[in-house]
Amino acid sequence: AQKITQTQPGMFVQEKEAVTLDCTYDTSDPSYGLFWYKQPSSGEMIFLIYQGSYDQQNATEGRYSLNFQKARKSANLVISASQLGDSAMYFCAMREGRASGTYKYIFGTGTRLKVLA
């Protein structure tokens, strides 16, 4: 079974609009972390936002916010006021294995976002 599922291979959004990128996860580890990374065409992975499994509030970082719904095992990324520079591949990732100390990071298949002028 997929541990991290991103069901949107590609998304379009108009500049200055908000967009939500979906991510669902599956784990039996009681302690885990959820991350979103941006990968532009140059290839580097840019950390955007983090949500811990025990965090009560949704994480926010500037224009990025994470809509964490633990019961539904979803961790959607919301980008507000989209900019042309936001066009990139976006990966949802989960860190699990804290109890065993293995700390594996597992990535979804990604969503390619294109911001339209």
Place this chain on the structure above:
Amino acid sequence: GAVVSQHPSRVICKSGTSVKIECRSLDFQATTMFWYRQFPKQSLMLMATSNEGSKATYEQGVEKDKFLINHASLTLSTLTVTSAHPEDSSFYICSARDLGQGGTEAFFGQGTRLTVV
């Protein structure tokens, strides 16, 4: 955020030769580093987890004799692709956890695009 430097960013080598890729944490100590492989338009696949001073833990299906990992210090891990073949051509990317940040997130290097001709 913490800085992870990966070198080289691009390498072209002849089939049958070996290539070494370095991953350095520049401003923090990293007991654990991760090596990923990414095929075009696909997600990051974890190859191995590298622990300082001990043997790397390889994921299922990854040939440990082909992809040699050494993590000799808290700031340096190397991946050597031995006897490279064209099918080894890929984007290789490393990441490291910053202990000072409680290991919450993993920071990524810039990636290495390997082309075997």
